Amino acid sequence: ELELELGKVKGVSKIPVNLASYDEAYGIIKIIREDINNIKILISERDNFVKLIESNKDHLDDSVRNYEELFSSISDLKTEVNIKQVEVDTIKEFTLSDEFREWSQRLDEINLIITTYNEKSSKLSLNLGRIINEITNENQEILDVRENKRKNEIILEIYKGILEEEIGLGYIEGVSALDVSGILKKLESNGERDKTVATSNYYAGFNKYRQSLVDYNLADVMIFEDNDALITMYENKGILREELVSIFSEGARQDITAIYQSKKVNLYSLLASLKDDYESNKIYLDDRDNYLFHDILLKTVGTKIKEKINSAVEWVNNINKVMSEKQDKSNLSFHLSWVSKSKESLDEMDTRELVEIFKMDPDSVNPALTDKLIKHFKAKISKREETMVDNRETYFDIVFNILDYRNWYEFKLFYKKDGKDRRELTNKIFSVFSGGEKAKTMYIPLFASMCAKLQGALEEAPRLIALDEAFAGVDDQNIEEMFGILESFELDYLLTSQALWCDYSAVRDISICELIGDKISNTIGVKRYRWNGKVRVSLDE
Numbered sequence: 001e002l003e004l005e006l007g008k009v010k011g012v013s014k015i016p017v018n019l020a021s022y023d024e025a026y027g028i029i030k031i032i033r034e035d036i037n038n039i040k041i042l043i044s045e046r047d048n049f050v051k052l053i054e055s056n057k058d059h060l061d062d063s064v065r066n067y068e069e070l071f072s073s074i075s076d077l078k079t080e081v082n083i084k085q086v087e088v089d090t091i092k093e094f095t096l097s098d099e100f101r102e103w104s105q106r107l108d109e110i111n112l113i114i115t116t117y118n119e120k121s122s123k124l125s126l127n128l129g130r131i132i133n134e135i136t137n138e139n140q141e142i143l144d145v146r147e148n149k150r151k152n153e154i155i156l157e158i159y160k161g162i163l164e165e166e167i168g169l170g171y172i173e174g175v176s177a178l179d180v181s182g183i184l185k186k187l188e189s190n191g192e193r194d195k196t197v198a199t200s201n202y203y204a205g206f207n208k209y210r211q212s213l214v215d216y217n218l219a220d221v222m223i224f225e226d227n228d229a230l231i232t233m234y235e236n237k238g239i240l241r242e243e244l245v246s247i248f249s250e251g252a253r254q255d256i257t258a259i260y261q262s263k264k265v266n267l268y269s270l271l272a273s274l275k276d277d278y279e280s281n282k283i284y285l286d287d288r289d290n291y292l293f294h295d296i297l298l299k300t301v302g303t304k305i306k307e308k309i310n311s312a313v314e315w316v317n318n319i320n321k322v323m324s325e326k327q328d329k330s331n332l333s334f335h336l337s338w339v340s341k342s343k344e345s346l347d348e349m350d351t352r353e354l355v356e357i358f359k360m361d362p363d364s365v366n367p368a369l370t371d372k373l374i375k376h377f378k379a380k381i382s383k384r385e386e387t388m389v390d391n392r393e394t395y396f397d398i399v400f401n402i403l404d405y406r407n408w409y410e411f412k413l414f415y416k417k418d419g420k421d422r423r424e425l426t427n428k429i430f431s432v433f434s435g436g437e438k439a440k441t442m443y444i445p446l447f448a449s450m451c452a453k454l455q456g457a458l459e460e461a462p463r464l465i466a467l468d469e470a471f472a473g474v475d476d477q478n479i480e481e482m483f484g485i486l487e488s489f490e491l492d493y494l495l496t497s498q499a500l501w502c503d504y505s506a507v508r509d510i511s512i513c514e515l516i517g518d519k520i521s522n523t524i525g526v527k528r529y530r531w532n533g534k535v536r537v538s539l540d541e
Contacts, residue, residue: 318452347379
């Protein structure tokens with residue numbers, strides 16, 4: 001209808017022919033179109049609402065029908081409940097009657113008779129079957145026990161033979177093959193030992209002392225391992241071959257043989273013979289002590305030790321002289337002392353006293369001093385003998401360490417700071433030093449010792465030192481000062497570092513090589529530089 005009305009309007013409307021009129025008409029038409037669209041939307045919403053009302057009406061009708069059906073079902077259920085209640089009341093009334101109680105009691109008696117009969121019959125059947133099985137099993141067990149007893153007696157015979165062979169070696173003193181309790185006590189006193197650990201210790205000891213006893217031709221051999229005839233014999237008696245092989249394998253033993261006076265002997269026989277030789281020669285050895293310590297130690301070894309000590313003392317003095325020259329104007333200076341150690345037992349001597357004897361003319365050393373010298377070194381050797389097995393040392397190692405004069409002394413570093421008196425530098429004092437002071441403490445004595453050592457070299461010899469990971473741990477603020485100290489010692493040096501380029505003003509001139517790795521080609525290239533004291537220049541460009 002709206003569209004018809006609009007058509008009529010279009011038919012009768014006359015719009016003036018000009019742009020303004022048409023623009024105005026276009027705006028009005030645009031508004032009318034929007035209103036028409038809104039009216040269409042409202043009409044569509046009205047239609048949807050009408051449909052929703054009709055749908056809800058249908059649902060309401062369904063709900064009414066469902067309610068009526070549910071009400072009818074409830075009525076039927078109430079009727080059925082009333083009927084069941086009547087039946088229940090009837091049954092309750094019957095259960096209270098004398099007749100019901102009589103029949104119930106009679107039924108319980110019958111059930112009891114049936115149950116008892118079934119149980120008795122079942123028990124009799126079970127007992128009969130069990131007795132038959134027990135008799136059968138016991139007969140078989142008797143046969144098995146007799147067979148096991150026979151086999152165990154054979155195995156016991158085998159072990160007895162192995163034990164008799166073991167005891168026959170004579171390695172276990174005070175027991176016989178039949179003295180089982182004595183053998184067990186020996187094993188308990190030795191404690192439980194792991195076979196793997198014992199075998200490892202055996203080979204370690206054998207290899208360690210084999211060279212020291214080379215004159216006796218020590219050999220590691222297996223004994224009690226040729227048992228093929230016995231295995232065959234016992235296998236014919238019904239023992240499994242695998243079990244026999246296992247038993248005889250356990251009975252095999254490793255043994256050490258030696259050659260003494262052209263005869264093959266075991267290690268215990270060798271030990272007994274050497275003990276006898278030692279006792280018979282002990283008096284002679286004691287008489288030779290004076291010759292050993294007086295003529296050999298004082299005249300030969302002592303001369304070398306004296307020279308080494310004098311050289312070391314001179315080296316320490318030169319180190320202090322070099323440090324004194326280089327630290328003349330420094331507020332922190334160092335002094336190195338090589339201090340003799342004190343004696344550790346009554347029979348020992350102080351290092352100072354010992355060195356004084358070595359410095360004397362050997363012919364002027366009287367018997368009293370010789371005896372004192374003998375007691376000192378015997379005490380040292382005896383003390384080291386207590387731990388030589390645990391430390392796996394030989395007598396050569398012990399004598400070498402005792403005669404090493406460097407073990408007679410210890411270094412102590414002293415410092416002097418801000419004009420105060422010289423004091424010993426301890427870990428506690430070092431821990432409160434600044435970064436620069438710590439660096440000086442570590443490197444000045446090192447450079448001075450190298451410089452002093454090189455003073456004894458030929459004039460044309462290079463004055464070269466090498467430092468790996470140079471100045472590691474020294475902070476950036478003190479690195480340049482370290483290079484200045486190093487330069488002051490007038491040493492040539494070769495340094496390696498992951499961080500240093502050595503391009504400091506204190507360094508006058510240095511060649512630098514940068515190592516560059518290539519993981520793909522697995523190669524390392526070298527890039528070269530030169531520091532001239534002012535700038536670092538690449539030599540590869």
